[in-house]
Amino acid sequence: MKSLRKIIFRSILLTAAIALLLVIINMAFITNWMLKYSGSQPPKYSISDISDGLINNNGVFELEAAAVSLMDEQYAWAMLIDRDGHVIWNKNLPGDISLNYTLTDVASFSRWYLNDYPVSVWEHPDGLLVLGDPKNSIWKYNITSTEDTISHVPGLLVGFLILNVVVALSLALFLGLWLYRKLKPIYNGITALPKKEPLTLPTGGVTGEVSRILNETSVILNQQETQLAHRDQTRTEWIAGVSHDIRTPLSMVMGYASELENNPNLPASEQDQARIIRQQSQRIKALISDLNLASKLEYDMQPTCLTMVSPGELIRSVAVDFINNGLAAPYSLSINATEDSNCPSLLCDEQLIRRALTNLIDNCIRHNEQGCAINLSAKNSFDGWVIKISDNGKGYPPEFLENSEALDEPQLLGNHGLGLIIVRRILKIHGGRARFENLTAGGCCASMIFMQ
Template identity: 45%
Template sequence: MKGIIKILLRYILSAGGIAVILLITNFIILASWVVSYSTYSNTKYNISEIANGLRKENDKFILSEEASSIITNKFHWAMLLDDSGKVIWSKNLPEDVPLSYTASDIASFSRWYLYDYPVQSWKHPNGLFVLGDSKNTTWKLQLQVPEKVMYNSTKWISTGLIINFTVAMLLAFLLGIRFFLSLRQIVTGMNDMAEKRPVSLKTKGAFRDLALNINNTSKELLRQQKLIEKRDTARNNWITSVSHDIRTPLSMIMGYSSSLEDNTSFSEEERKQISIIRFQSEKIKQLIDDLNLTVKLEYEMQPLNMQSFFISELIRKVVVSYLNNLYDNKYTLELSIFDDVQDYKINGDMRLFERALNNIIGNSMKHNENGCDIFIELKKQNNGCTIEIKDNGTGFTEDVLENLNASNEMPSGVSHGIGLFIVKQIIAVHGGETYFKNLENGSIISLWIPEM
């Protein structure tokens, strides 16, 4: 809401600024027009200079070349009347213009028109000098302003500017309110769409097209959401159903194969084959458990048994367990714990953290059948602790590395697949981050766990 108010205020201020700029612009244009008109008038209608170009010598009137040129080129005709109203001199006098006038005739045309000819008059030493222009060339308007009005003109102009500015601001405010109401429903619709609620905006006003697009987008998103939920529900049900249905026969296979493996009546080769059956059955069981766990973590269905524990003790426990079960010298484990994290506690699900460590170490052994050295390091870093597990094995392929670092979806490939994806999920539900990287020889996986 605060953001919309800021937009409204900026809109009103912008409109007010535009109104001020327009007022100033109009004033400049008016002043320029007045100056231009004054210059044009002074250049064209300087009747006194033209009249002074007519002089009388030896009872004969002589017109200067400059005055004659101005009358011919810029006006049309001119004449001089004596005190009795008779024309005693003329130049280019039209045929429809009389040669004698009464006092009332002179009073009538001296400031206005003579037979539709716009005229001006000027007192000459020998009478009244009349300068005429062509018909339909000049408008003459009479303006009478009381002296008191002119005296208060400054106040009137200031008042007019204030009224103009006030009206402009009022109009801007009213338009801004309308804009605000239209924009508010757009913002409300966007918020509802972000919360995955149905949106049905009124498709009117300036934002009609935008409101229509938001309505259509909301419908499409809700439709896709239902499809995704339906797909996820089907996948979850399928995994749960399959894992449940396969668990009983798989347990029987594992139990019988374990018994047959210990039966000395079988030959060594037969017992070896039975051992392979048991081992592969255990892998299938592990895969089913991984599928169940990743689905539960993805949909937050896995209950977390949160407790405070020493992370160093958990890592030692996992490493010792692997060391006690190593039957050859192909794999080595080395653990390094910094002094400042010996007594460092984290709050989390210990069982899930143990599962994550087992998955990483087991992954290194699984994908390095010829053996490798595994190095585990625990240290404090960035308001938390970091567990680094690296090996000098074959490392990750580029596509697997990109999928592990960039994607939050379960990998489709077999290599480095669901086990490390579960590691990412476990660290993520505890608010941490996971990084995968190839080294010059081998790979490194970093688990950063924040303080809780």
Template identity: 30%
Template structure:
């Protein structure tokens, strides 16, 4: 499905939900308005009760059993007042009420309340029927009574409608979010992999098809460019090595014949160029890899070998290896780590005329710690430059290669000032 269709369909779903909620709200509103909320409290309206008692108002006898049952069923009390304000007869009258009322009293409770009881008055000849309902069952406004339970019912009904709307919107939001995440997560993961120089392959089906196709095509182009670049670098390196070999051989022959130091300078620079080409190939090769072949070996044995090899070539330098009694068995790429240790130790040797180099190997709780430190002439600014180095510059590929080898093994490398000299700390997870 295309991007436009995908988002159009989701918008239609959203508007469909809103339309459905409008219809639901309408029907719930009608239901609330036309449902009698007083069935459990008041069975009849005051007007209906009056019509049922009308024939008994002027009758001197007590209310009939039928009338009493009606009043009882509606939780209502009743009294009939004479013109002189005295009670003619009553039923279930609260004890707190007076037994006689003035005209002023009648006007007051007709307009407001009688001892907080909502009352309704009905005139029949020279008598007044007063019907009293439970406190809190009706609310009195300026000119009329309004049933408290009706207001409460309608208010709670509206609250219920709002809650239903919120729940429906939340469910729709949660469902849409989950579905969108299912569609977006593979795409964001693929973008992250591309940024980390990894290849991707998304399934070209379902929603957001255009984005998936574009990402797959981008990945194919990147992979093709990687292969072509690697071939080009290898080809150029090979083409350069051939004349370099000729130059080196000729220079050595001339040096043997004429014994001139200038030929040694030529040889050193040829070897330097060959080393640069080797580092260039290794750097690009490592950039194409996220994982390497691994084997089990001992880090302390490897470090001893590297230090001994360097000691046999470089004189005038002091080398020291500090190793504890722990087992230093490690699962990694032995060739790359040997290159790493050799480069870092040689870095101290080549950039200082005379210095002491100390290598320490420790076993931590979850990692191996290797430090290479010297007391050379490097300054703090250069150390900071090494720490932040992420691209090739005049200092060559050595530091970049070291950082990449450590990264491939899931470790960390840190460059700090040793005051004087340089301290390099490596952590390789075990």
């Protein structure tokens, strides 16, 4: 809303500025024009000079040279009318001009036109000097006004200017407010679009069309959101369903294989084969479980339960579970935990972090058949808690490390299965990240960086 107000405020200011600018330009133009056409043009007072230059030499009129040049400059023709109304002298007189005039004629043309010729008159000792311009060259108008009106002209001009400014400003303000009121719902609609909820903006008025389009867009976005969520859910449920269906027959495979493995009546070699069936069934079980968790993490369907956990206790208990469940030579597990790691200071979903740790330790074991020494450590660094799982085995393959920072998960899969993808996703939902690297001394190190 703030930005809309800013936009409208600026538009009001701009409109006002434009209006003011127009007034100023107009004023400047008029002033300039008046100066140019009234001030700079010499008034035709030269008519008196011309009149003075028309000399009566005993009935013969002669125009002096100076007067001739003045006249040529400014007038097309001239005539002198005596007191009886007869033209007694002329110069360049057009043919359609009469040579006799009555008092009425004189009164008429002295103020207006003579046969459409704009004329000026001047008193000459021998009559009336009439000087004419070509037709359609001069516009003549007589202004008659009271003294009172004329004396108010400057005030009126200033008032007119102020009125202009006030009208311009109030129009700008009014238009701005009007625009603000009209645009407000549109603005609200646009800002609400990212929430992907259906909009119901009023579709009347000037902005009706835009509102209608916004409403439609919001419906489309909402539908897409629903469809996406539905698709994600379907996928997760599908995986969960398939997992469920595989688990029941696998129970039988695993159960009976385990029975055969422990059947003392069977030869050792067959017991061993049963052991392999049982072990592979357990791997399938782990895979199904990983697949399920990976899909739930991907589509945010795994409910998380955040609690304060002490990182030291967490890694100790995971390590102890491995050892108590029979992890033995050639594998070994050790712990490095700082004293402050015994304090509950890591906000996380304990079950998920356990799962990540278990996956990483399983990974160390599975990829180092010759055995390895695994170390778990918890340290509070600048980035927050960092839990590291390292071993002295053969390390990650180079192509895995190249892709480990990539966003493309299929590349990450490689021969490391879903385990590491799950670790990455678990860290992601904790706002942290996982880093995988090989150690210079041999072996590899996976860091779970929590960034809290």
